[in-house]
Amino acid sequence: MQELQDTINAMVSATIIKANQKLMNLGSSQQIPIQVPVIYFERESHTFAIAIREASGKMYIKFNLRNAQLNPHLIPEVISHEVSHLACFLVGHKGHDYFWSIFDRSIGGKGETHIKGVRHENLYKYSCGCQIHDVSKRKHNMIQNDSVVYICKRCKRPLVFVMTPEESKKLANQEKVAICA
Ligand SMILES: [Zn+2]
Ligand SMILES: [Zn+2]
Numbered sequence: 001m002q003e004l005q006d007t008i009n010a011m012v013s014a015t016i017i018k019a020n021q022k023l024m025n026l027g028s029s030q031q032i033p034i035q036v037p038v039i040y041f042e043r044e045s046h047t048f049a050i051a052i053r054e055a056s057g058k059m060y061i062k063f064n065l066r067n068a069q070l071n072p073h074l075i076p077e078v079i080s081h082e083v084s085h086l087a088c089f090l091v092g093h094k095g096h097d098y099f100w101s102i103f104d105r106s107i108g109g110k111g112e113t114h115i116k117g118v119r120h121e122n123l124y125k126y127s128c129g130c131q132i133h134d135v136s137k138r139k140h141n142m143i144q145n146d147s148v149v150y151i152c153k154r155c156k157r158p159l160v161f162v163m164t165p166e167e168s169k170k171l172a173n174q175e176k177v178a179i180c181a
Helices: 002-025 065-070 072-091 098-106 137-144 165-180
Strands: 038-041 049-053 059-064 124-127 132-135 160-163
Touching: 002 038, 002 065, 002 072, 002 098, 049 072, 059 065, 059 072, 065 072, 072 098, 124 137, 124 165, 132 137, 137 160, 160 165
Parallel strands: 038 059
Antiparallel strands: 049 059, 124 132, 124 160
């Protein structure tokens, strides 16, 4: 994991240097994002990464390490995507507008809103009564072997198994068909 984090950190730094050069060419040299920390989170989510700017102006990128592990070939595209958001924050653009798209392509990205072909971990669905939780295979096995009980942070009740990844995929496909019909 540490090796992957180091790789991502180095790639983010290299991409920021590239982005700074582009910004300088645009005449935005006073507002260079010199150092942007990368924060890692192993949450079981489908979000690969997210660029954040706090009200104070502090910026950072949050990275889902699990997704990075499962999709190493997509990391450069994701980094370019997020660094382009940082550049947009600086020049006052929001979201995936034309500026973001052109900027992303200018630093080697694809300029596409959604990263295509992301492989997701097969997640088990659990319920506590107040919400549905995504649970990894590793955690699922631990729960089923009675070696651990997971408690919902919100309602403090234990998680109860609902559905396998295969079942939830089937259900998602049925929903898609229903929407098309
Ligand atoms: Zn985006
Ligand atoms: Zn709950």
